[in-house]
Amino acid sequence: MTLPTDPPTQTWLQRHRMIITPLMFLLPGVAFFAVYVISPILQSFYISTFEWTGLGSLSEQGEFIGMQNYRELMSDRNFEVSLWNNVKWLVLYLLAIPGGLFIALFLNQTVAGIRVYKSLFFFPFVISQVVVGLVFSWFYLPNVGLLNVVLGWFGSEVNILGNPDLATYGIIAAGLWPQTAYCMILYLTGLNAVDPEQIEAARLDGAKGVRMLWHVILPQLRPATFIAFVVTIIGALRSFDLISVMTNGGPFGSTRVLSFYMFEKALSEYGFRMGYGSAIAVILFLIMLIFISYFLWTMWRDERAARL
Template sequence: MTAVPDIRPRADTRSWYRRNEIAITPWLFLAPGLLFFAFYVIFPIFQSFQVSFYDWDGLGDLTEQGRFIGLDNYRELAGDRNFEISLWNNLKWLLLYLLAIPMGLGIALFLNQTVTGIRLYKSLFFFPFVISQVVVGLVFSWFYLPDVGLLNVMLGWFGLSINILGSPDTATYGIIAAGLWPQTAYCMILYLTGLNAVDPEQIEAARLDGAKGPKMLWYVILPQLKPATFIAFVVTIIGALRSFDLVSIMTNGGPFGSTRVLSFYMFEKALAEFGFRMGYGAAIAVVLFLIMLVFIAYFLWSMWRDERAAR
């Protein structure tokens, strides 16, 4: 009599980790980074929300030394003239800072060529990106000096003179121009990297179809640069909204508080002024965070929508 083989599935005697090793291993590598991100980014964000509901000088325990005042800090912001000026200055930064993206693209297209000395040109355009914001602020402060600054020396050839950082009408734009110098270099680097990944077969096919110049750029090259453009937009917007270094170095918020931005005004209220209004500074930080969140969420949604439509 022939024995019937046992075809019942055998119980898996491996440990739970062995059975799920492929799914778990990536998370083990990500765990240290996620813990640092949660501790140094996510937790402080929620802590800022909490502090914004208190009248607290930053000394002692928040719940013991601070006084819970609810939304009073936000109500005060609504009528604060200095907050309004800071907000409008941030909007100016946001709109004008975005010029770094097309300028960076234009420089990247120029540098993406095989001509004599192109490595030297790339190094010169890359140089502003590796300079500290403090150094950039000092260099442009000297450049804008009313009497001996290079700008006024050149304007003097035509009988002109301007005190950019000394006038409330021009100081903010002078600081933005200083910030555009390294930001343009950063966008240039992103686009140079993106241009190296452009499909040459699509370029050649477009040329055979008669596409060249602006049409080649708009219909063939730019669609392949969407990832670089997305990163450039996000980084540029964040840089515009947290523009603290240059304001602090070049004008310290002056003249007459005309160059304040939200990040600098937050620092003034929380740490620089007598009294240390940590709760009020946290409320400003929350407003700044929500503005950033709106822009970043919009770009993430737009990118997700485009990728879904391409499937």
């Protein structure tokens, strides 16, 4: 009988290979993550404590001002408007989830040519956000836009993108169009995975309609709902392109969100305040961190539950 003990000739590397191998595999990912994700975050924190035009080197041209940028943010009305707009985006954008679910349920049937209908509904998600923005701004145009032509038949008109109280909602509506399509496709794939036996069993027990949906179908769609929630929140927070195309932040700054305001202050034609822009970016990051933590926590919980 031979004992599988380590022969003394083994090198240090061989003895620790169970630890070293995974570390080696992790190394490239961790390195890139550190260089391209972690360090820019820390850099943003660092730059946000400076007054700097973004030109020349930070150490020569920048002036350290501590928390001054954040103090200014607290009393900046444009920042407040942007923050509230972000909240509006986050809340209203979630309408894409029930909207997508509804369309998915509607399309989840076997009729001739259903694939064509499905792809037509999915179409808005395929076109670029910039095109969506353009189409909707034409749709909203005063006098000649389709919306106002139709409203004109009833003797009223509204310049949605020119009205500071309505413009943000107009843009969100444009954003919902492709986002609903995205959620729909997520639910359609989810519906394919619904267990027909459970439905059969529920039907035998007399469940149907809303009760069937709520107690039998939706619980099985939980993974799809989770993904739809994640992509919708992310979509709401990076609503930059639609705003840029449709209103350019206007009228008088009423449609800005934090990411757009950050761009304006730090990088745009008239923006030479890198420090202030970074401070806005940090706030935006902290807001995102709430959601990121929630997502990570949910995933961690689910994985642990699966392992037990």
